[in-house]
Amino acid sequence: MTIENILVIGAGTMGRQIAMSCALGGYTTVLQDISAEALSAARTELEGWAASRLAKGKLEEATVAQALARLSQSTDLAQSASNADLVIEAAVERLDIKEQIFAQLGQHAPAHAILATNSSTLPSSKVAEASGRPQQVCNMHFFNPALVMKCVEVVRNEQTSDATIAAVTAVADQLGKNPVLVNKEIPGFIANRMMGAINAEALNLAHAGIASIEDIDTTAKTALGHPMGPFELMDMVGLDVIDFIAQATYAETGDEADQPHPMITDKVAAGKLGRKSGEGFYPYS
Numbered sequence: 478m479t480i481e482n483i484l485v486i487g488a489g490t491m492g493r494q495i496a497m498s499c500a501l502g503g504y505t506t507v508l509q510d511i512s513a514e515a516l517s518a519a520r521t522e523l524e525g526w527a528a529s530r531l532a533k534g535k536l537e538e539a540t541v542a543q544a545l546a547r548l549s550q551s552t553d554l555a556q557s558a559s560n561a562d563l564v565i566e567a568a569v570e571r572l573d574i575k576e577q578i579f580a581q582l583g584q585h586a587p588a589h590a591i592l593a594t595n596s597s598t599l600p601s602s603k604v605a606e607a608s609g610r611p612q613q614v615c616n617m618h619f620f621n622p623a624l625v626m627k628c629v630e631v632v633r634n635e636q637t638s639d640a641t642i643a644a645v646t647a648v649a650d651q652l653g654k655n656p657v658l659v660n661k662e663i664p665g666f667i668a669n670r671m672m673g674a675i676n677a678e679a680l681n682l683a684h685a686g687i688a689s690i691e692d693i694d695t696t697a698k699t700a701l702g703h704p705m706g707p708f709e710l711m712d713m714v715g716l717d718v719i720d721f722i723a724q725a726t727y728a729e730t731g732d733e734a735d736q737p738h739p740m741i742t743d744k745v746a747a748g749k750l751g752r753k754s755g756e757g758f759y760p761y762s
């Protein structure tokens with residue numbers, strides 16, 4: 478199937494950068510949000526990002542101008558879905574809202590359109606039935622910041638067709654990403670599961686007083702070759718986000734080991750969310 482028109486739903490942290498990636502990849506792209514303010518902030522951020530890439534000589538003027546011209550915005554879901562070949566949903570992480578969106582997409586997107594969700598914690602099987610076309614639904618999980626990070630986890634649910642996987646994988650390739658296929662739904666997919674395991678061990682070592690957070694981070698960098706230590710990375714991601722992912726995973730698995738770690742919940746309760754709040758495991762000023 479040929480994908481030409483992409484609709485990205487949600488103009489927040491992820492959606493705006495996914496939409497710009499799609500426009501840079503040559504797709505006619507609509508970025509939709511219920512909030513006109515979110516759309517306006519997205520446009521401002523993307524224009525600023527494009528200007529800085531131009532200034533650094535990383536992108537050419539014509540490339541940027543064409544991409545921005547291919548990228549339009551809308552607050553009207555029904556209208557913007559009407560000629561989409563692929564929809565990438567990156568709205569707020571709430572199942573009730575995503576179900577509503579997928580039901581609307583089932584009504585308004587063309588019959589051939591593929592509907593993907595960028596959700597980190599909600600597998601597409603939770604919204605597939607609402608769309609009325611479960612075989613054309615999957616997760617297409619980008620990483621933050623989506624304009625930079627190369628990995629895209631393509632996650633199939635039990636009903637996802639091979640044609641859907643092939644089409645979504647081809648789009649990720651066209652965006653210059655490295656798509657990886659997750660054959661079966663599992664909480665955290667691949668990357669967040671591996672990160673969760675490393676974080677859990679780092680937190681347990683620190684909590685038990687075996688080593689300082691600084692020395693654990695140094696070990697990750699100088700023995701394992703990781704570009705950042707686990708505590709530095711958790712501060713960058715946001716400790717509230719780490720806490721939320723752990724809660725969602727625990728709700729799904731019921732496994733005590735998946736419960737949010739007390740070192741994280743204590744920080745979140747104290748408003749120390751990492752870089753974004755000025756302090757997490759480390760101070761940032």
Ligand SMILES: NC(=O)c1ccc[n+]([C@@H]2O[C@H](COP(=O)([O-])OP(=O)(O)OC[C@H]3O[C@@H](n4cnc5c(N)ncnc54)[C@H](O)[C@@H]3O)[C@@H](O)[C@H]2O)c1
Pocket residue numbers: 486487488489490491492509510511512515566567568569570574578595596597598618619620621
């Ligand atoms: N932030 C991350 O690091 C990250 C990484 C990978 C995946 N994700 C996933 O991406 C999705 C979005 O996350 P985010 O961090 O960009 O969220 P965000 O809060 O920054 O943005 C969400 C946007 O959705 C909009 N929205 C809410 N209801 C809507 C509706 N009914 N229709 C259209 N738009 C609506 C909001 O106005 C907001 O602009 C989530 O599913 C999340 O799990 C997030």
